[in-house]
Amino acid sequence: MIRPKTALFCTLHCVAAYNCAMSGRLTPQTESPLHVVHAVCSHDCPDSCAVLVSVDADGRAQKVAGDPDHPVTRGFLCGKVARYLDRVYSPDRLLYPMRRRASVAKGPLPAGHEAESFERISWDEALDTIAHQLAVITSEHGPESVLPYSYAGTIGVLGYGSMDRRFFHRLGASQLDRTICATAGGDAILSVYGRKLGTDTEQFHRARLIIAWGANIHGNSVHLWPQIEAARRAGARLIVIDPYQTRTAKLADWHIAIHPGTDVALALGMMHVIFTEGLEDRAYIDQHTVGAKELSDRAAEYTPERVAAWTGMTAEEVRALAREYATAKPAAIRLNYGIQRSENGGTAARAVCMLPLLTGAWKDLGGGLQLSTSGAFRFNTRTLERPDLMYASPLGRAARIVNMSLLGHALTELSDPPVKALFVYNSNPAAIAPNQNTVLRGMARPDLFTVVHEQFWTDTADYADIVLPATTFLEHADLQGAYGHYYVQLSDQAIAPVGEARSNVWLFGQLGQRIGFSEACFRDTEQELLAQALPDPKQDEALETHPQMHGITLDQLRAQHSVRLRWAGEPDVPFQPFANGGFGTPSGKGELFSAALAAQGLDPLPSFKPPKESRHSAGSAYPLEFLPRKADNYMNSTFANLAPHQKMESAHTGRLEIHPDDAGRRGIQEGDAVEVFNDRGRIRLVAQVHTGVPAGVVASRLNWNKLSPGGSNVNALTSERLTDIGRGPTFYSTLVEVARVAPSPHG
Numbered sequence: 001m002i003r004p005k006t007a008l009f010c011t012l013h014c015v016a017a018y019n020c021a022m023s024g025r026l027t028p029q030t031e032s033p034l035h036v037v038h039a040v041c042s043h044d045c046p047d048s049c050a051v052l053v054s055v056d057a058d059g060r061a062q063k064v065a066g067d068p069d070h071p072v073t074r075g076f077l078c079g080k081v082a083r084y085l086d087r088v089y090s091p092d093r094l095l096y097p098m099r100r101r102a103s104v105a106k107g108p109l110p111a112g113h114e115a116e117s118f119e120r121i122s123w124d125e126a127l128d129t130i131a132h133q134l135a136v137i138t139s140e141h142g143p144e145s146v147l148p149y150s151y152a153g154t155i156g157v158l159g160y161g162s163m164d165r166r167f168f169h170r171l172g173a174s175q176l177d178r179t180i181c182a183t184a185g186g187d188a189i190l191s192v193y194g195r196k197l198g199t200d201t202e203q204f205h206r207a208r209l210i211i212a213w214g215a216n217i218h219g220n221s222v223h224l225w226p227q228i229e230a231a232r233r234a235g236a237r238l239i240v241i242d243p244y245q246t247r248t249a250k251l252a253d254w255h256i257a258i259h260p261g262t263d264v265a266l267a268l269g270m271m272h273v274i275f276t277e278g279l280e281d282r283a284y285i286d287q288h289t290v291g292a293k294e295l296s297d298r299a300a301e302y303t304p305e306r307v308a309a310w311t312g313m314t315a316e317e318v319r320a321l322a323r324e325y326a327t328a329k330p331a332a333i334r335l336n337y338g339i340q341r342s343e344n345g346g347t348a349a350r351a352v353c354m355l356p357l358l359t360g361a362w363k364d365l366g367g368g369l370q371l372s373t374s375g376a377f378r379f380n381t382r383t384l385e386r387p388d389l390m391y392a393s394p395l396g397r398a399a400r401i402v403n404m405s406l407l408g409h410a411l412t413e414l415s416d417p418p419v420k421a422l423f424v425y426n427s428n429p430a431a432i433a434p435n436q437n438t439v440l441r442g443m444a445r446p447d448l449f450t451v452v453h454e455q456f457w458t459d460t461a462d463y464a465d466i467v468l469p470a471t472t473f474l475e476h477a478d479l480q481g482a483y484g485h486y487y488v489q490l491s492d493q494a495i496a497p498v499g500e501a502r503s504n505v506w507l508f509g510q511l512g513q514r515i516g517f518s519e520a521c522f523r524d525t526e527q528e529l530l531a532q533a534l535p536d537p538k539q540d541e542a543l544e545t546h547p548q549m550h551g552i553t554l555d556q557l558r559a560q561h562s563v564r565l566r567w568a569g570e571p572d573v574p575f576q577p578f579a580n581g582g583f584g585t586p587s588g589k590g591e592l593f594s595a596a597l598a599a600q601g602l603d604p605l606p607s608f609k610p611p612k613e614s615r616h617s618a619g620s621a622y623p624l625e626f627l628p629r630k631a632d633n634y635m636n637s638t639f640a641n642l643a644p645h646q647k648m649e650s651a652h653t654g655r656l657e658i659h660p661d662d663a664g665r666r667g668i669q670e671g672d673a674v675e676v677f678n679d680r681g682r683i684r685l686v687a688q689v690h691t692g693v694p695a696g697v698v699a700s701r702l703n704w705n706k707l708s709p710g711g712s713n714v715n716a717l718t719s720e721r722l723t724d725i726g727r728g729p730t731f732y733s734t735l736v737e738v739a740r741v742a743p744s745p746h747g
């Protein structure tokens with residue numbers, strides 16, 4: 001649907017007045033020097049909110065607000081972004097290029113005093129230094145000795161991957177396999193459906209049963225919450241499946257706290273009940289799936305009694321859950337990426353994704369499953385990223401691929417060639433990468449040339465040779481899809497860059513020219529890249545599979561800012577993925593048995609293999625399952641340095657949540673200083689004893705190292721073991737022990 005932006009309230013030529021009428025919060029342009037710019041929140045969140053930025057006559061942003069006219073944003077922003085201008089204009093912003101002083105070794109710097117270890121340099125000098133260093137390193141060690149490291153610090157199309165990729169491709173740098181967040185679940189859903197599509201967020205209000213499976217909706221996709229509230233007002237039930245009592249779990253009708261890493265077993269147990277009690281939708285299965293017989297045979301092994309033993313549920317609870325799920329209509333599952341950060345996480349996501357295929361839940365508007373909607377969007381990544389430039393590099397071939405979840409290994413053990421230059425942007429690996437002590441040992445290498453393009457002095461910037469100031473989403477233009485709704489949006493630049501901050505597009509274009517790349521694409525401007533980003537129907541065959549992107553133009557986005565994808569080629573048609581097929585798998589059907597996985601030597605059917613690091617593994621010296629959770633009020637490591645966010649998070653900062661039984665066994669009381677440890681590291685925390693974590697499980701939240709007691713965060717304990725599918729990290733398969741720290745005799 002193309003949103004009728006003007007039909008109800010005003011005419012298109014009076015956008016500011018329209019916004020004023022809708023929100024009652026923004027001042028009309030005609031009465032005040034404030035004008036309103038349409039931006040899009042580019043933080044790594046499914047909601048991709050439409051943001052209205054009020055800017056004064058001096059070019060300073062005065063207010064941000066959610067666009068009341070956007071059907072998903074609905075006029076509000078989450079608590080993380082509601083006071084975003086405090087972040088944009090924070091006195092702690094990085095404002096200038098900086099170079100490490102020769103006398104200062106790489107490593108943690110005291111918060112608030114980092115700049116003392118660096119000296120300010122001009123952009124010219126910074127670009128010259130980087131170009132020179134990269135030229136020396138690539139000529140001595142080969143271009144693959146350069147490793148870019150980036151992820152979703154911005155999810156704007158240009159900021160996430162465009163000129164940066166051109167630069168590293170042309171250089172011949174190692175390619176980065178961006179696995180840190182979602183590849184296990186992404187590959188899983190693709191193995192079943194062939195397309196990353198899901199239940200439309202705007203239809204969840206129709207559901208009569210919503211299962212939030214590993215999804216803290218109230219904390220992390222807050223714009224789905226009004227839909228759930230509406231559904232519940234109409235009688236829907238909310239079930240939360242999560243080992244931890246999240247904010248969402250506290251609000252649920254039924255919170256099922258299964259043991260970590262046992263989601264596969266539970267999904268198979270539900271299938272067992274569905275098949276044995278004849279609750280499946282046989283007509284849908286016959287028409288739209290392959291492999292039901294094989295899956296049914298596999299599920300037969302997973303009796304509720306066996307599943308109960310693994311998950312910590314009772315057998316009757318397994319049966320009750322399966323019956324309720326199979327008989328409620330519509331039934332929607334909101335799955336989130338937490339469940340795939342386990343050793344068996346790919347299989348877990350696969351198994352859960354199969355459930356609506358068995359019950360035919362896709363047929364009901366408001367039913368089905370949502371993990372991600374990102375597969376609906378088609379941007380012209382080949383033109384933006386130019387992978388062909390690798391063949392113009394000194395390599396003359398595709399460069400090697402380095403898995404970002406194995407950064408510690410890459411920096412300390414990789415050879416032929418070793419990594420000699422690390423270029424970090426859109427990420428904070430010193431805080432977020434697993435097996436942190438190895439990562440930091442690698443980053444501290446004096447022979448590693450490190451560039452960090454950042455907005456603040458992160459843990460990673462402490463290890464940089466050169467620090468470069470980066471723009472926020474208010475300071476550059478971009479285009480954005482979403483992984484929690486079906487709108488393409490244009491984000492206009494609202495304000496000039498703060499200080500000397502520069503966008504990724506500017507940085508890598510300048511660097512490409514400085515290093516001597518003659519290709520014209522390094523001179524493309526942001527506006528030219530925006531024009532290239534939308535697919536050209538005449539040249540892009542892949543648009544065949546994305547007809548919903550047909551006809552969306554930059555001019556249309558400039559006028560309307562946000563455009564709903566055109567399902568069935570028509571406006572106002574509700575989107576019901578997989579209700580009548582539409583699978584992108586090799587068979588053209590929902591694949592309950594995956595021949596493609598079998599060809600890779602993997603199990604074509606889901607089966608439960610307990611993680612090696614779990615309560616089901618024998619002989620570990622570390623008996624407690626550790627959940628290194630994301631903080632509710634931060635976005636991974638973003639926002640952790642800001643006082644308002646720290647205040648919102650203060651009840652949890654530096655805490656270890658532990659069940660009274662586990663605390664009692666260790667002589668630990670509320671407020672005691674504790675040490676959490678395993679073979680990989682140890683961290684200091686304060687015990688918070690309560691039953692929101694089950695017995696046998698302990699939890700703590702991600703923070704910056706430099707803001708954590710002892711200078712290490714939860715990733716000092718996590719491993720570089722990879723998921724079964726998708727080669728992602730296994731943060732939630734981590735065993736630890738906890739000990740009370742004896743008070744010092746000196747107080």
Ligand code: SF4
Pocket residue numbers: 041042043045046047048049077078079080081082222223
């Ligand atoms: S972080 Fe998410 S919910 Fe918050 S403003 Fe950005 S897109 Fe919206």
